[in-house]
Amino acid sequence: MLTVRAPATSANLGSGFDVFGVALERPADVVRVSKAERTTIEVTGAGSEYIPEDPEKNTVGAVAKALDAPAHIEIDKGIRPASGLGSSAASAAAAAVGLNELYGRGHSREALVPIAAKGEAVVSGDAHDDNVAPSIMGGFTIATDDGVTQVDADIPLVACLPDIVVSTRDARRVVPERAGVDQLVETVGNAARLTTGMHRDDPDLVGAGMYDSIVTPARAKLIDGYAGVREAALEAGATGVTISGAGPTVIAACHEGDQRAIGSAMIERFAEEDVEAQVYQTRIGAGATVF
């Protein structure tokens, strides 16, 4: 038997829709895999009552199939589903890393990314890699059709998860089909600033690069109180704030020592909308770890 801890992730970071992602130091899923004749799945932990154990419907089932690695897979969820924190991707990433090792398949971490993404296709209809890439490889990742570029980065973050459910499938329906040239120019500039900020471990540059005027405003309508929470986080010292993945988590970049004040401000602002929320004081962290 093998045990793997795979971290939550924050995809998009505003200017990098479907491309950028970061691994978060916490929360995480813990997945145990043991060889079996056929794949069976057991799920416990956060939101487990909403997660199917049928291998055709759980992200880890698709991964076991792709690796031709039937197994009994126990998933202990530390990441609530439909959170915008890459919950379904973390399980898929953990299964890919664990089954690859258990069956000695010999794939590199980068080669496991498209395999884990097959799990994402099961739940969102699309095999995007921007959550599985950082969950497997750690740090800041740039996932394109040509592969993944990974940068080790260290930026303090605050992830505020409100008690609202937004499924990736629904959040993808509101993404605008077109953008103007002005918006594209602005987005390229912000994405470049964010990438440079990651290389320099510079929270100001990363925060400034998190601004996006194309996808985020359309999705903000699915999160009660988003504009006020963003404003409150910025007033409390955040260097940038955006929607994490497809939402509803709101993610803020900041300087060391500012996380507590920012987290409290975000929770208080959600409370004014009668929305309960929880905060993770976190930072960019490592990828899946085998025990």
Ligand SMILES: Nc1ncnc2c1ncn2[C@@H]1O[C@H](COP(=O)(O)OP(=O)(O)OP(=O)(O)O)[C@@H](O)[C@H]1O
């Ligand atoms: N192992 C799994 N862990 C979590 N959710 C799963 C898993 N397998 C299948 N699902 C299903 O996936 C859906 C949640 O995935 P979704 O992509 O909407 O959210 P997310 O993974 O938290 O967020 P995001 O991709 O926006 O960061 C739920 O319907 C859940 O039942």
Ligand SMILES: N[C@@H](CCO)C(=O)O
């Ligand atoms: N890039 C994806 C991440 C969610 O899985 C989205 O925003 O729809």
